[in-house]
Amino acid sequence: MITTISRVDAPATTPPPRDRFWTTRRRDELTGWLFIAPQLAGTVVFVLVPLLLVGWYSLHEWNVLADSFTFVGAQNYRALAQDPKIGGVLRASALFSAGLVVVNLSLALLLAVLLNQRLRGTTVFRVLFFSPVVVSLVAWTIVWRFMLQNNGGINDLLAAVGVTGPNWLRSGGTAMAAVIVVQTFKNVGLNMVLFLAALQGVPRELYEAARTDGASAWTVFRRITLPLISPTVLLTSIITVVGSLQVFAQIAVLTEGGPGTSTTVLVYYLYQQAFQFHAFGYGATLSMLLFAIVLALTVLQWRMRRRWVFHES
């Protein structure tokens, strides 16, 4: 026992120095570098260098088909400001993000509150609500595309109750709504689980105290539950917005940006410009715009995370 303690107190003697140069410190130094080397190299090669290149490309007129690559300064950015489509694209992106946050978070909160009643069998419901998260994204989107056809399952269902449904994916207003709803059902399970964890962190005594004071269930929810889980609400809304800016497969499979440009969000427009119209320079400019938006939102997220001390491990 005593020997153990003395050995711990004198770590310099263990392990015995085999070599004057390779001290434990130097060994650690080298091991640390070797351990992070693959990740560091990967980040530099596949993230940082491409990011610099995006900035560089955005200053060029670059058409792959014509094999031309000329420095044009800020011309792409001027083109961006004058692009007659960009207003519609940004509006579609904003509409999608805002719609998704509202629909997704309300539904997530509703599901979490229902599951938090701790009735028997809620585990089963939790699994069912979460299951679309693990279903392949394109598979999920194909089924919904199938159901949202003019003569598809959803309009059949509506017809059964005497309603003539619209051609969901082909009319301006409903296409965006459809994309938002499909995306919500796909991923709402994640936010639901985060809300459920937050709800379970609300002390039971608070509820009981409020109930004794004669508060209604709605008042308790609005005055006690909601304020206490507000950090989670903010965090999930930012995570959801940042995620919504990256939506691509859903748009590509459901609407291809249509009808018109009503569901052409920024990433889809970027893909069209770069890989369908082969305007790589302009595509890079759009990438910079996307990066600026995501960066601003992420900075906001980190600042909020610091302000509302969230239980992080």
Place this chain on the structure above:
Amino acid sequence: MSRRAKILVYAALSVLCVPFVFPTWWMVTSSFKPNADIFSARLWPRHLSLQPWHDVFTLQPFARQYANSLYIALLVTAGTMVVASMAGYAFARIRFRGQNILFVVVLTGLLIPSEVTIVPLFRMFNAAGLIDTHWPLILVPIFGAPSVLATFIMRQFFITLPGELEEAARLDGLGRAGTFRRVALPLARPALGAVAIFTFLHSWNLYLEPIVFLSTKTKFTLPQALTQFTDAYQGPLWNVQLSAASMTAIPVLIVFVLAQRHFIEGLAQTGLKG
């Protein structure tokens, strides 16, 4: 809670369940309908037709595409677990010069969505002659932005390990690498599980990257192949698409149901940190 309230909660849960469960049911049952019958509003097909499930394999090299997706996802998962656990361990437990600044450098990977860098990545892989190969779908996730999230998760886990464990390993004569492999890694199983689930699903779902990098049908991955079952007028062959979609989704769903707690906790954790 009163009996009435309980019934109300159960009723609400059951109704809300429908849009989550019904699409999967509809996908599987409609995949057995003949194309003429595809839009019939029957919960169960009138005639079970195995033709669509057969067509999946004759219209496209689907078995090959399935194997592509599977081997890429497994390779990416294994590679990410190695890269991320090593980097996460070093950032959490080893002291070396430049540690903090390098951690910030790596974390930039979380800030930059892959959609932003797709144009230069295409150019770089083109210059390397690796367009229409699987390399971009393997290398970028293992070493690039997607694994940064995994590294972050692993670091957050390793930070919580008590220092005494490493001290004990050191006294037993284990070096740093030995301590990592024999002591820290076995304890990190929950975090590694979360990383594995998240990484596999990420690779399995990848869509933008395959359609940008791949052009030969035998090299396609599943998400890309699913939408390619079309008739001569580019209209979707619904029953074939739905059979292929079922084959893509059902195995993962089965694993999910068997290990649902790990999936839900792991994915919620990665979702939060991301």
